Amino acid sequence: QRPLCRLLSCPGTVAAALGREEQSLGSAETGSEDRTPKKRFSEVQKERREQAQRTVLIHCPNKISEKKFLKYLSQHGSINNHFFYESFGLYAVVEFRQKESVASLQNVTRTPSLATEAAVPFRSRYFNLKLKTPLNQTSEQPSIQCRTQSSPSSKKLFELLCCAESVDDQLNTLLREFQLTEESTRLRYLTCSLIEDVAAAYFPDCTVRPFGSSVNSFGKLGCDLDMFLDLDEIEKFSTHKASGNFLMEFQVKNVPSERIATQKILSVVGECLDHFGPGCVGVQKILNARCPLVRFSHQASGFQCDLTTNNRIALKSSELLYMYGALDSRVRALVFSIRCWARAHSLTSSIPGAWITNFSLTVMVIFFLQRRSPPILPTLDYLKTLADAEDKCIIEGHNCTFVRDFNRIKPSGNAETLELLLKEFFEYFGNFAFNKNSINIRQGREQNKPESSPLHIQNPFETSLNISKNVSQSQLQKFVDLARESAWILHQEDKDRLSPSYNQPWGLAALLLPSVANSMSLAKKKKKPASERIKNLLESIKSSSTENSTATNGR
Ligand code: CTP
Ligand code: MG
Numbered sequence: 189q190r191p192l193c194r195l196l197s198c199p200g201t202v203a204a205a206l207g208r209e210e211q212s213l214g215s216a217e218t219g220s221e222d223r224t225p226k227k228r229f230s231e232v233q234k235e236r237r238e239q240a241q242r243t244v245l246i247h248c249p250n251k252i253s254e255k256k257f258l259k260y261l262s263q264h265g266s267i268n269n270h271f272f273y274e275s276f277g278l279y280a281v282v283e284f285r286q287k288e289s290v291a292s293l294q295n296v297t298r299t300p301s302l303a304t305e306a307a308v309p310f311r312s313r314y315f316n317l318k319l320k321t322p323l324n325q326t327s328e329q330p331s332i333q334c335r336t337q338s339s340p341s342s343k344k345l346f347e348l349l350c351c352a353e354s355v356d357d358q359l360n361t362l363l364r365e366f367q368l369t370e371e372s373t374r375l376r377y378l379t380c381s382l383i384e385d386v387a388a389a390y391f392p393d394c395t396v397r398p399f400g401s402s403v404n405s406f407g408k409l410g411c412d413l414d415m416f417l418d419l420d421e422i423e424k425f426s427t428h429k430a431s432g433n434f435l436m437e438f439q440v441k442n443v444p445s446e447r448i449a450t451q452k453i454l455s456v457v458g459e460c461l462d463h464f465g466p467g468c469v470g471v472q473k474i475l476n477a478r479c480p481l482v483r484f485s486h487q488a489s490g491f492q493c494d495l496t497t498n499n500r501i502a503l504k505s506s507e508l509l510y511m512y513g514a515l516d517s518r519v520r521a522l523v524f525s526i527r528c529w530a531r532a533h534s535l536t537s538s539i540p541g542a543w544i545t546n547f548s549l550t551v552m553v554i555f556f557l558q559r560r561s562p563p564i565l566p567t568l569d570y571l572k573t574l575a576d577a578e579d580k581c582i583i584e585g586h587n588c589t590f591v592r593d594f595n596r597i598k599p600s601g602n603a604e605t606l607e608l609l610l611k612e613f614f615e616y617f618g619n620f621a622f623n624k625n626s627i628n629i630r631q632g633r634e635q636n637k638p639e640s641s642p643l644h645i646q647n648p649f650e651t652s653l654n655i656s657k658n659v660s661q662s663q664l665q666k667f668v669d670l671a672r673e674s675a676w677i678l679h680q681e682d683k684d685r686l687s688p689s690y691n692q693p694w695g696l697a698a699l700l701l702p703s704v705a706n707s708m709s710l711a712k713k714k715k716k717p718a719s720e721r722i723k724n725l726l727e728s729i730k731s732s733s734t735e736n737s738t739a740t741n742g743r
Pocket of ligand 1 (some may be wrong): 399400401402404407408411412414501502503505506545546547647654655656
């Protein structure tokens with residue numbers, strides 16, 4: 189049994205963390221608690237989108253009476269939900285019950301007349317609230333409760349982890365602390381909805397959908413907001429309306445390729461965001477990338493946004509990851525910890541480059557869980573066999589079909605602890621034959637590498653693509669070294685189980701500390717021997733402890 193609080197006492201912090209769970213996206217939508225109903229991805233997207241369309245964003249004066257503010261807004265209709273947050277000023281997110289309330293509010297809102305500058309009049313759902321007469325500074329104003337949008341500091345995280353009862357508890361704590369909150373999720377859908385209003389100036393029936401970690405249930409507080417401009421919905425309208433012997437088509441301008449069409453669309457939308465998108469700053473058009481995009485910051489929400497178009501496959505892979513995350517409560521906890529571990533050791537970075545990405549790490553965890561005996565997650569090919577006619581989905585010639593009804597997938601009979609899985613993950617990838625094998629979640633087994641990139645992870649839907657093509661040999665080696673070292677640390681702890689060293693970070697907390705292998709790799713000459721030594725040490729620890737193999741199961 190772990191001492192309840194080995195390193196520090198942390199009154200209140202655990203309770204606070206537990207309290208947050210109730211508001212989090214995790215349990216309600218992804219069913220991370222096994223018995224909660226699991227909503228389909230499309231249902232969540234639809235509900236959130238409609239909610240965002242009834243929602244407004246208001247920049248407020250710092251001193252404001254919440255009660256009067258709500259009363260003022262209620263003139264336009266009842267309010268379902270609201271919250272305040274701070275990001276270079278005070279902001280309110282207000283969800284009305286009816287969409288009409290938004291129009292009513294817009295009707296009484298004026299375009300500011302500025303003394304020295306001129307305004308580009310664009311009537312959005314992002315407002316600025318001013319007080320006609322400033323509030324008396326001395327008057328008693330109950331302070332506004334702001335919802336934080338940021339993850340805990342590393343100090344607080346270490347406290348929480350060291351106070352946990354077991355390694356399993358540590359992984360679940362990390363998940364609770366870092367997963368997107370209800371507020372962050374609302375703000376993400378709202379931001380997409382506001383961007384959609386801007387894009388609609390050119391493409392009136394377009395949809396802007398979030399994808400990637402904002403919606404796949406693996407998003408960490410503060411992660412970027414990936415969105416794509418979906419123009420396919422427009423196509424659907426027109427096919428329904430064809431009747432009789434006539435077929436009406438729009439006169440359009442033709443360009444030589446799909447890619448050029450994408451670049452042209454993103455180019456004008458980028459201009460719109462730059463010229464009249466309220467709160468959109470630092471707009472960059474990155475149109476020559478493999479997947480052309482417009483990158484910008486949405487100042488009011490604080491999100492770094494990547495807007496693409498023609499990206500339905502990426503949305504489908506977000507749906508697949510969402511399913512995997514919801515199938516077993518261990519998946520998200522393990523993925524969050526591995527992502528955090530990778531970030532702590534600079535294996536991942538917010539700057540694009542030769543590093544491993546969070547998306548690749550997530551797919552590696554899924555693959556590892558498919559390889560357990562019995563498997564914790566099914567293969568994508570198996571999910572495809574369970575699909576019915578409604579699930580059928582072909583995008584740009586790629587078969588993206590898989591079952592979307594959770595009830596048709598049997599839960600795994602595997603009862604391994606998170607502690608064991610964490611250790612085995614590091615061991616598995618510390619010894620993986622990256623030089624000859626490819627990671628493939630479609631089949632759930634290693635395949636021969638079809639090309640010579642150091643790390644090969646097959647894109648689940650565009651099977652000829654490698655999602656980790658960018659990763660260099662040295663970054664892969666760093667990952668392998670750190671994985672071996674982490675496995676070794678966890679095995680050492682098992683050995684020391686009966687004589688715990690107090691006042692030292694343990695379990696997951698120990699893994700997040702600066703590493704030996706990392707500092708060794710700086711002194712280049714020693715890099716390989718250190719890693720090999722750890723590997724050999726690990727082998728010897730393992731062989732001497734096989735008779736004690738139940739030791740890691742439960743504390
Ligand atoms: N994607 C892909 N192939 C890649 C990279 C990305 O299909 N080589 C898709 C994935 O669906 C991924 C999404 O694009 O989830 C967004 O990519 P990215 O922002 O890099 O990853 P996230 O999963 O959003 O993770 P992060 O929190 O690091 O942003
Ligand atoms: Mg992302």
